[in-house]
Every structure is written in C-alpha cells, then in structure tokens.
Amino acid sequence: MLALAGCASRAPGLDINTEFKAVSQDSRVLFIVLHYTVGSFPSALKTLTQGPVSSHYLVDRDPPTVYRLVDEGQRAWHAGPSAWQGLTGLNASSIGIEIVNTGFLDSAQGPYQAYPDAQIDRVVALLRDIAQRHRVRPHRIVGHSDIAPQVKQDPGPMFPWQRLHEAGLVPWPDLAAVATRQAAFELQLPDAGWFQDKLLAHGFALARSGEFDTATRRVLSAFQMKYRPNRYDGLADAQTAALLQVISAPGGLLMFDPATGERRPYAQP
Numbered sequence: 001m002l003a004l005a006g007c008a009s010r011a012p013g014l015d016i017n018t019e020f021k022a023v024s025q026d027s028r029v030l031f032i033v034l035h036y037t038v039g040s041f042p043s044a045l046k047t048l049t050q051g052p053v054s055s056h057y058l059v060d061r062d063p064p065t066v067y068r069l070v071d072e073g074q075r076a077w078h079a080g081p082s083a084w085q086g087l088t089g090l091n092a093s094s095i096g097i098e099i100v101n102t103g104f105l106d107s108a109q110g111p112y113q114a115y116p117d118a119q120i121d122r123v124v125a126l127l128r129d130i131a132q133r134h135r136v137r138p139h140r141i142v143g144h145s146d147i148a149p150q151v152k153q154d155p156g157p158m159f160p161w162q163r164l165h166e167a168g169l170v171p172w173p174d175l176a177a178v179a180t181r182q183a184a185f186e187l188q189l190p191d192a193g194w195f196q197d198k199l200l201a202h203g204f205a206l207a208r209s210g211e212f213d214t215a216t217r218r219v220l221s222a223f224q225m226k227y228r229p230n231r232y233d234g235l236a237d238a239q240t241a242a243l244l245q246v247i248s249a250p251g252g253l254l255m256f257d258p259a260t261g262e263r264r265p266y267a268q269p
Contacts, residue, residue, distance in 0.1 A: 027134035031094035032141045033079055036101035036154040053077050055096035064119040066126055082147040083205035090147055095130055103156055112158040124167045138170050139268050149222035157229035171253035171266040178242045185238035195236055198244035
C-alpha cells in the first residue's frame with residue numbers, strides 16, 4: 001500500500017496503534033498510463049517539473065535512463081480528463097510514464113518516430129517493477145490514447161505493444177482466431193452500433209450514436225493504433241471487426257509466459 005504523504009508531520013502526542021491490519025485492501029494504483037513527450041528530453045523535463053503537468057517517471061532515449069519525477073505516493077497530473085472501463089479521473093488511481101519521443105514527425109497524421117530497443121527495454125523493466133509491486137492487472141496497463149481517445153494519440157502506432165505482450169505484461173488477441181473471424185466479416189460488416197458496443201465493452205468511453213461519427217472514428221483509430229498499427233484511419237473494416245469480436249469473446253485475449261513460451265487465455269475481471 002502506498003505511504004501517505006506527510007505522515008512524518010503527525011501532530012505531537014498523537015499515538016496510532018498499527019498492531020492490526022485489514023485484509024480488505026490493495027494499492028491505490030490501479031492503472032499504469034504510457035505517454036510520449038512530443039519533444040526532446042530537456043523540453044520534456046522542463047515541462048514535467050516546472051509546468052502544470054507532471055508524470056511519475058520520464059524515460060529518456062539516448063542514453064536510455066529512467067527518471068522519477070513524482071513519488072508514487074503522490075498524484076501526478078498526466079492523464080487529464082480520462083476514463084477506462086467505467087472509471088474516470090485516472091490521475092488519482094494511476095502511475096504515469098512519459099517516454100521521450102517526438103510523436104508525429106510531420107503532422108497529426110504521421111509519420112511517427114520509432115522507439116529505440118534500448119529505451120523500450122527500460123520501459124519494460126519499469127513496467128514489470130511497478131506492476132508487480134502494485135499488482136496492476138495486465139489489462140490496466142494502457143496508453144493515453146486509450147483513456148482519452150478524442151484528444152490524444154500517444155504513445156502512438158510506433159509503440160511496440162506486442163513486445164510488452166511478449167514480456168508477459170499485457171494481454172494480446174488470439175491472432176489465429178482473428179484471422180478466422182476476419183473471413184466472415186469480409187462478407188458483411190456489422191453496423192456502427194455493433195462497433196460502438198464492442199468498443200464500450202473493451203473499455204473506451206464513447207456515446208452510442210449508432211453512426212460512424214467523428215468521436216467513433218477517433219476511438220476506432222486509437223484501437224487500431226494499438227492492435228493493428230499498420231493502418232489506423234479510424235474506418236471500420238473486417239480486420240478491426242475481427243479484433244473486436246475476438247477480444248470481447250471468452251478466451252480471446254492471451255497472456256504470454258516468457259519462461260515457458262506458452263500462451264494462456266486471460267480472464268479479464
């Protein structure tokens with residue numbers, strides 16, 4: 001459990017007995033949120049330490065170095081207006097990790113800057129440490145674009161989510177099942193309401209308009225950036241439908257065990 005900030009300044013004479021501990025408790029940290037900085041290390045460091053936003057960690061690029069900017073027991077201002085799986089205001093329940101990366105190089109449509117392998121190695125090690133200490137569930141390691149898809153794209157389509165899966169950190173769709181489902185969706189796509197229902201069930205905050213409106217296309221793009229990064233135009237297609245169908249089906253998400261090389265169904269609580 002996180003230490004409460006300011007406990008050292010307890011009022012004189014206030015004795016608290018810590019002999020008993022409740023079994024019904026866990027960490028306040030429910031989520032880990034990944035970001036890119038949209039800038040260099042010096043500019044990101046200045047913004048995150050002297051500006052109105054902050055993050056718990058900043059991972060530099062060259063050399064790949066992890067900096068802690070906010071104690072984990074404190075709230076950092078990194079998530080902004082945010083929601084995932086019915087929970088909102090995720091600053092209060094998350095640890096934020098900013099990764100030095102320019103994001104999109106030319107425009108909001110890309111191309112995007114790649115992440116060096118050595119930098120991702122540091123991110124993986126940091127994620128594993130945080131997730132183990134706070135028992136963060138794998139499906140709650142998310143991107144800023146997951147929790148705020150209307151305004152954010154980070155960590156972007158170049159972020160290697162599948163590598164996090166191969167490190168045993170996050171679940172991933174059963175790709176064989178996706179290929180099987182895709183063939184059927186090639187014949188006929190579901191309507192907008194179906195896509196919205198699946199996106200809502202996955203965790204996104206989205207109004208069910210029954211139309212492929214701008215908000216829905218942005219959420220589709222965020223979903224595609226993560227699971228199908230070679231094309232993230234926000235348009236409904238057979239592969240996106242297959243991914244959504246598999247992810248929402250029992251056993252459709254898999255966890256990888258690096259020690260054994262086995263994949264097992266992930267039961268999302």
